[in-house]
Amino acid sequence: MLNEKVAKILNSIADYLEMEDDFFRVKAYRQAAHSVEVLTTDIETIHQEGELIKLPGIGQHIAGKIEEIIEKGTADFYEKLKEKYPVNFEELRGVEGLGPKTIKLLYQELGVKNLDDLEREAKRHHIRRLKGMGDKKEKALLENIEFARKFKKRSLLGEVLPLAREVKKKIEKLSLADRVEVAGSIRRYKETVGDIDILVITSHPQEVMDYFVSLDLVGEIIVQGPAKSTVRLMGGVECDIRVFDEEVFGAALMYFTGSQELNVEMRKIAISRGMKLSEYGLFKKEDRLAGKTEREIFQALKMDYIPPELRENRGEVEASRRGDLPSLIELKDIRGDVHLHSKWSDGKTGLEEMVEGARKQGYEYLAFTEHTGSLKIANGLDEEKLMQQAREIDHLNDELDDISILKGAEVNIDLDGGLDIKDEVLQEMDVVIAAMHSGLNQGYFDLTRRIVNAMENENVDIIAHPTGRKLQKRKESEVNLNQIFEVAQQTGTLLEVNSNPLRLDLRDMNVKRALEHGCKLVINTDAHSPDQLNNIHLGVGTARRGWAQKKDVVNTLPLKGFLKALKN
């Protein structure tokens, strides 16, 4: 799949063009990049069929660039821009307050190409002498370089969401706010998060702001005003808080939930109906038609309500206008977690503690799926041990009447695509998960073949964390997902949405692609301790971002139905 590469180059071109004055050309390239990014089909296929220019925002010109990228791996135009501006744009953009115009100025006047150059020139006080710059700007840049170095990455949703909820709770406890909501990419359940956005309705803005900036979670105050304050929390994440009137809160919530791309679409729709949409409401001339709730704004624009997880401008606007949005799976639909570990392999607690954790989630069933033989590092179980655990589970089940424990294993797919547990033993298991834990750097064909081999084994019910990625650590392995989805559909193998905050694998877009291939999913936590069972909402959020409905996810079924949905 070249989709990602094509989108990246188109976005880079837009970055470079931002330094020039043709603002609308920048927009065109960004729109084209977005179109490619959200594709669920292979861009090469679309190119072969001559359908590139049918994609939104892609015309003759950009289609030509894409063709070049597919055929040569790059585009001349892009190479020329790189020569013209040999700067590390991405790195410099990471510095707060440094935009394309300033980057261009700094490069042309002082030869600044990267953070080190920037720091040197700021320390020499060369920057304050430039047009439009001053001592304050120079000082701010110097301070922000440090943060750009330390926290250049976005944070993981799984880490930031609890922080956001804590801030929300504290403000609610103060009892001066009528409503507190977390907005932004957290509300959309995006896998990584830039900052925390909190919106408040209050008649005591000053007191709320004073309280907010004095929280012990706060490391540094960046901006403090009556309507908006920004702080940096301990650990480096920025947190914004904004005050709105009740009458416009829905509009504000919609606006600050984003995404940016969706906001743009929504405003265009408003304009096409002779209205104007902003964070202060939906207006016709001076009259506010809607704004109190998100729902009334959608309604006034003759659209169905779009759940936050879908707000990425990936086709949800059209679906909403057609009345064709999916009815997304919800957290409460999950009836069991079937990828769990205990002390038997590399988990932290015994079986009983995990069962108690699953009970707290309100589940009907759970499955222990320990690592197996060849995965020595995780204390993998051999056939004998697996059967021993199975007998212990039988005993436990005899004592329980409110929840069922399933016997399982997470078998390792070896370098040849074989499994490390014999079929006779796998047949005894209720749930067999197969996963790759080594050799992830092998070539494309080998990795794909390993997974396909595993799926063709009739004992294998689930492929766990199919791409093996770890957020910000290891990228998706180079597998042919189209082929994997096809075989999964044909063999009835379930694909996992793993809820581990570092994995979220399949990720949102791949969930959507899998569903378009007719695959079925299972959402698991892969918990190694009872508290990790709570991560399930991250998997559900990811599945929702991939347009998954209850019927697509088999562990929403009651036990009998679930077992029936497995192979055999």
Place this chain on the structure above:
DNA sequence: GCCGTTTTCGGCCCGACTGTTTTCAGTCG
């Protein structure tokens, strides 16, 4: 550079804040 149930040319999302400015450019969300 793209696009068209008002358009093949003239548009292209909106508002706030900051720092540099005497009316605005750049950045951010």
